[in-house]
Amino acid sequence: MVSDNVIHELEAIVGQENLLTTPEERWCYAYDATDLAQMPDAVVFPGSAAEICQIVKLANQYGFPVTPRGAGTGRSGGSVPIQGGVVLVLTRLNRILEISKEDLVAVVEPGVILGRLKAAVEAQGLYYPPDPSSADFCTIGGNVAECAGGAVAVQYGVTRDYVLGLTVVLPTGELIEAGTRTMKGVVGYDLTRLFLGSEGTLGVITRIILKLVSKPAARQTLAAAFADLTAAASAVSQILTSGLAPTALEFMDRATLECVRELLPFPLPAAAAALLLIAVDGQPHDVEERAGRMAQFCGHAGADPVIRARSLPEAEQLWQARKVISPALKKVRPLKVSEDVVVPIGAIPRLISALQEISRRRGLPIHSYGHAGDGNIHVNVLYDPKVAREREAVAATVQEILAVVRKLRGTLSGEHGIGLTKAPYLGMELSPAAIALQRRLKQAFDPNNIMNPGKIFPATGSGLD
Ligand code: LAC
Ligand code: ZN
Numbered sequence: 001m002v003s004d005n006v007i008h009e010l011e012a013i014v015g016q017e018n019l020l021t022t023p024e025e026r027w028c029y030a031y032d033a034t035d036l037a038q039m040p041d042a043v044v045f046p047g048s049a050a051e052i053c054q055i056v057k058l059a060n061q062y063g064f065p066v067t068p069r070g071a072g073t074g075r076s077g078g079s080v081p082i083q084g085g086v087v088l089v090l091t092r093l094n095r096i097l098e099i100s101k102e103d104l105v106a107v108v109e110p111g112v113i114l115g116r117l118k119a120a121v122e123a124q125g126l127y128y129p130p131d132p133s134s135a136d137f138c139t140i141g142g143n144v145a146e147c148a149g150g151a152v153a154v155q156y157g158v159t160r161d162y163v164l165g166l167t168v169v170l171p172t173g174e175l176i177e178a179g180t181r182t183m184k185g186v187v188g189y190d191l192t193r194l195f196l197g198s199e200g201t202l203g204v205i206t207r208i209i210l211k212l213v214s215k216p217a218a219r220q221t222l223a224a225a226f227a228d229l230t231a232a233a234s235a236v237s238q239i240l241t242s243g244l245a246p247t248a249l250e251f252m253d254r255a256t257l258e259c260v261r262e263l264l265p266f267p268l269p270a271a272a273a274a275l276l277l278i279a280v281d282g283q284p285h286d287v288e289e290r291a292g293r294m295a296q297f298c299g300h301a302g303a304d305p306v307i308r309a310r311s312l313p314e315a316e317q318l319w320q321a322r323k324v325i326s327p328a329l330k331k332v333r334p335l336k337v338s339e340d341v342v343v344p345i346g347a348i349p350r351l352i353s354a355l356q357e358i359s360r361r362r363g364l365p366i367h368s369y370g371h372a373g374d375g376n377i378h379v380n381v382l383y384d385p386k387v388a389r390e391r392e393a394v395a396a397t398v399q400e401i402l403a404v405v406r407k408l409r410g411t412l413s414g415e416h417g418i419g420l421t422k423a424p425y426l427g428m429e430l431s432p433a434a435i436a437l438q439r440r441l442k443q444a445f446d447p448n449n450i451m452n453p454g455k456i457f458p459a460t461g462s463g464l465d
Contacts, residue, residue: 001084002041002064010044010086013054018045018092029087032074033134033326034421035335040067040081045089049167049175049206055088056204057173059450066171067452068200070110070142073134075326075338076419078146078199082454090141093206096120105164105181106210110141127215129156132415133323141205147197149415151248151322154373155281156213158415160196167207168195171446181209194441199417200452202445216281219247220291221315223264224298224306225272229253229356232274233349235301236372239278240345242297244290248279249373250322253352256369259328263321265314266307276303276372277322279315325369326378332365333382333390337398337421343410345375354404355379362397364390376414402428418456426458 011019020026020043031037041064046052059066065085072079081087094111101124108117115136121128132138132150142148144166149158165179179185179192195202226232232251239246252260254273261268268275278294280287295306309315329336343351352368359366370378381397383390402412402425412422412429426435439457443449 002086003062006058006062006064007042009058010042010055013051013058014044014046018047019043026087029069029072029089030080032072032077032079034075034077034080034338034419036077036080036082036420038080038082038084040087041084043087043089045092047092049169052088052169052204052206053173053175055086056169056171056450059086060171060173060448063448063450065450065453066204068141068145068204070139070145071113071134071137073138074142074146074419075340075416076146076199076413076421078417078419078452078455079142080420082420085450088204090139090204093141097207099124099126099212101126103181104183104212106212107181108140108208108210110139110144110205110208112140114138114140114143121212122215125215126212128162128210128212130159130162133326135323140208140210144196144205144208145198145200146417147415149371149376151250151319151371152279153371153376153415154249155245155247160193162211163192163196163208164211165209166192166195166205168203168205170203171448171451175206179209183211197417199419199455201442201455203451216247218282218284218287219315220280220287221309221318222278222291222295222298222306223309223318224276224278224295224303225268226274226276226298226301226303227271228302229274229352230349231302232276233352233372235276235298235303236348237346238297238301239294240373242293244280244294246278246294246373247281248277248371250277250370251275251372252277252322252325252369253367255332255365255367256325256329259331260321260325263317263324265309265317269304277318279319329367329380329382332367333384335383335385337381337383337394338416339379339381339398339401339412340370340376340414340416341379341402341405341410341412342374342376342414343405343408345373347408347410348372348375348377351377351404351408351410355401358397358400358404362393362400364393364397366397366401371414374414375410399425420455423456423458426456
């Protein structure tokens with residue numbers, strides 16, 4: 001697909017040292033955090049927006065796909081170059097251009113590692129809240145392209161709530177600016193929001209203007225163990241309707257807990273069937289009181305024990321255990337389909353009991369954990385690909401789960417995007433007219449379909465589109 005001629009032209013744009021062509025090197029950029037992979041024909045590391053414009057123009061001229069990529073931590077196959085072509089890695093664009101305490105704004109390039117950005121902002125007494133589990137290695141550009149969420153979204157919202165403006169190389173090669181460097185702005189259509197979560201299909205983000213907030217004065221973390229999942233779900237609902245405004249309200253089921261138990265800073269009873277992890281931000285005296293009342297709610301709902309983190313390292317250890325859940329589930333089965341469905345918060349208990357029933361009936365382990373505070377539950381269907389019965393049961397199980405979610409008036413994806421893994425199911429949520437409009441938008445941006453093709457929209461003829 002990518003001729004020698006194109007390789008030479010790419011080399012002339014980025015330089016030999018920023019171009020990978022051997023199979024061994026290209027393979028490193030074939031996959032993301034799903035189990036999907038596809039070998040690209042070439043990998044480039046552009047050093048500027050101008051170089052990206054040139055590469056994209058070349059793609060239109062020769063008709064090869066371009067797949068933008070940050071750190072490859074995505075969970076729906078968004079950066080897997082499914083049709084081959086060129087993977088465009090944005091990690092060289094990694095400057096923090098500005099952190100303005102006066103304006104509460106940061107201007108950054110897409111390849112900045114989120115954890116580095118958060119630390120730089122916090123060093124100035126400010127806070128950039130979104131905190132997906134991959135914060136230590138994902139890039140801010142990937143966060144914007146996928147509209148990443150994370151645990152503190154309950155209080156602070158998701159990536160989209162912090163992006164004021166973007167600079168983007170369009171799929172046709174022009175560089176545009178969308179949005180503003182101000183807190184408000186309604187000039188023209190809201191293109192910034194359109195790019196948020198567009199999964200690299202509408203352009204390459206080259207600069208991001210972020211809104212910052214003040215760093216919370218204090219944070220309390222507590223953990224509550226429950227003997228059954230329903231009691232935990234009822235505590236979640238009481239806390240959310242109590243007006244106590246949790247910052248994070250995470251849960252994990254028994255099997256999930258087993259995978260990370262030894263990473264927790266304190267022992268838990270063997271009978272624990274669910275764990276809630278709660279964070280509360282605010283002024284020191286205020287967080288004390290709110291955390292205390294939340295602990296009481298948990299106790300009344302049957303939690304035993306309810307433990308408050310006594311120190312920052314202990315709280316850190318708790319959150320670290322939470323962050324490594326996804327890889328830790330490999331202890332149960334080598335592979336998993338990892339969903340990120342969202343249901344209305346009142347429907348969480350019904351979702352949980354439906355999952356337990358589906359798991360029993362279909363004979364597949366289904367483990368759930370995640371952002372109970374906003375109804376965003378990571379439902380993991382685990383299987384061993386070597387066991388035919390398990391392998392063959394996966395697709396129907398996933399589809400049944402998504403159907404339950406839709407019935408509960410939920411959504412297929414809260415933070416990981418559609419990418420490849422959920423594309424066949426798009427029609428379970430969007431009407432044919434809505435999908436047709438979105439396809440027309442894609443076409444208006446990318447008439448030659450060179451920008452991350454094959455994502456979001458179901459392949460025609462899949463039966464579900
Ligand atoms: C998490 C990722 C899987 O919440 O979204 O851990
Ligand atoms: Zn998550």
